[in-house]
Amino acid sequence: MPEDIPSPLCRAVDLLQAVFYAWREARLHWKLHDYKADGDKLRVYVSYLSTGTLDGIRGVFDTFPELNRHSPEGRAILAFCGCDDPMSYLSNICRKVFDTIDMTVEEIAAEMLASLKYVVEHNVDKGGSEDQTSYEHSFYRVLTASGQRFAIDLSCAQYGIQQPVMVWHEYMDKFVEDVKEVNGFGSYEEGTSNSARWLRTMADDMDGAVDAWEMQHLSLADLLQLEEPEYQKLKESLADEIKCAVKAGLRNRYRRWNLPKDTSRLTLSERTTSSTI
Structure with a gap:
């Protein structure tokens, strides 16, 4: 645990991480064909999945059993292209956890230092050429009641960063080229609530799984107060519940929409909808 980070904040970020x-492992919208370390870069060879297939059910750790989900490479692959997910799809859970600490939370959009690029994408659908795009990154800034500021970056592993919570000025000095936007907590979710309907439905499955887990075990607020061994055990239980629920929801919707049906009685809109999850 970093000495300059308050213990409650470290524990909160550990749970959100x-x-x-767990969410990323269950909802990846791309298929990993191969990966390899190349100096200070991790090259990933991917193709992007249709929302009407079950390819995403078989996760990267099933396809590549030698890949450790807790290793820097495993975490980087899961975090790749996932910087918007905490604000877009995990906001209900983040709110529950953040509310356990007296602090103000803001959503930051920034351009990271070009030298930080760790995961390099090769899209096999485009011949495997290297993606040269520099993406904006998103993360949280929190201001505690004592006036301390911290950066919380749940997808930091894609940049080779292994510490998801850092003192704000240290994070800025080491990793950020320029801050593009500063918004209040929940702003990003409001802007994306009507997009990616299938992902929003998967996020609802995750929220439902967390609510059910809390009813069966204890609230997230109480979970954060447990001694370390019991906390770790229940944290893994929660993560497993999320993965199972999101994958089960995807599988059930796929089966429902792909059942043989008499489409002659459907409207044009219904026929179009029935062809996707």
Whole structure:
């Protein structure tokens, strides 16, 4: 645990990090064909999935059993292209956890230092050429009641950053080229609430799984107060519940929409909708 980070904040971010990786493992919208370390870069060879297939059910750790989900490479692959997910799809869970600490939370959009690029994408659908795009990154800034500022970056592993919470000025000095936007908590979710309907439905499955887990075990607020061994055990239980629920929801919707049906009685809109999840 970093000495300059308050213990409650470290524990809160640790829990959110576990939720983030569980969500990413269950909802990846791209298929990993191969990966390889290349000096200080990790090259990933991917193709992007249709929302009407079950390819995403078979996760990267099933396809590549030698890849450790807790290793820097495993975490980087899960975090790749996932910087918007905490604000877009994990906001209900983040709110529950953030509310346990007296602090103000803001959503930051920034351009990261070009030298930080760790995961390099090769899209096999485009011949495997290297993607040269420099993406904006998103993360949280929090201001505690004592006046301290911290950066919380749940998808930081894609940049080779292994510490998801850092003192704000240290994070800025080491990793950020320029801050593009500063918004209040929940702003990003409001802007994306009507997009990616299938992802929003998967996020609802995750929220439902967390609510059910809390009813069966204890609230997230109480989970954060447990002694370390019991906390770790229940944290893994929560992560497993999320993965199972999101994958089960995807599988059930796929089966429902792909059942043989008499489309002659459907409207044009219904026929179009029935062809996707």
